[in-house]
Amino acid sequence: MSTRGAPVPGQAETIEQGRAPRAPRSRxxxxxxxxxxxxxxxxxxxxxxxxxxxxSERLDGCVRDASSSVRFASARVDGIAxxxxxxxxxxxxxxxxxxxxxxxxxxxxxxxxxxxxxxxxCRAVRVxxxxxxxxxxxxxxLALLERDLGYLGGILRDGSxxxxxxxLPAGRCTAP
Numbered sequence: 001m002s003t004r005g006a007p008v009p010g011q012a013e014t015i016e017q018g019r020a021p022r023a024p025r026s027r028x029x030x031x032x033x034x035x036x037x038x039x040x041x042x043x044x045x046x047x048x049x050x051x052x053x054x055x056s057e058r059l060d061g062c063v064r065d066a067s068s069s070v071r072f073a074s075a076r077v078d079g080i081a082x083x084x085x086x087x088x089x090x091x092x093x094x095x096x097x098x099x100x101x102x103x104x105x106x107x108x109x110x111x112x113x114x115x116x117x118x119x120x121x122c123r124a125v126r127v128x129x130x131x132x133x134x135x136x137x138x139x140x141x142l143a144l145l146e147r148d149l150g151y152l153g154g155i156l157r158d159g160s161x162x163x164x165x166x167x168l169p170a171g172r173c174t175a176p
Contacts, residue, residue, distance in 0.1 A: 073111035101159030140171030
């Protein structure tokens with residue numbers, strides 16, 4: 001082609017379209033790229049493992065607190081219920097029944113702060129969303145503690161609820 005755009009006799013005209021072909025990567029640059037990606041994956045796996053370990057340690061404290069506080073509250077409820085049950089099983093006047101129910105309510109009250117502290121500690125444990133097993137354990141502990149607080153709250157309002165059957169399944173929230 002001439003400088004003015006007219007074809008020069010004897011030369012073929014070429015029309016280029018798109019990008020010019022890229023020179024193939026060298027074997028060394030491909031190896032470096034693979035090693036860099038592998039290094040990043042290794043760093044991510046190690047960081048995830050360390051975070052999972054820290055989460056697990058914090059969650060173990062939550063599980064211990066939840067199990068202990070629920071066990072203590074249940075023992076307290078069962079103890080006072082077993083203590084007053086013989087009197088309630090006999091024919092007692094209504095005023096005495098109300099007093100015994102009140103005794104049950106008052107005796108259970110000191111267990112509530114411990115269960116609340118355990119719940120707050122479990123709420124404070126943060127677990128990454130992709131650590132499903134740890135997430136499930138935390139959720140089970142929170143559900144157990146909420147159910148126990150509801151049960152204790154019911155007894156505080158009406159001591160006769162201590163004599164009703166109950167079930168507080170712990171799910172994955174069990175201390176070793």
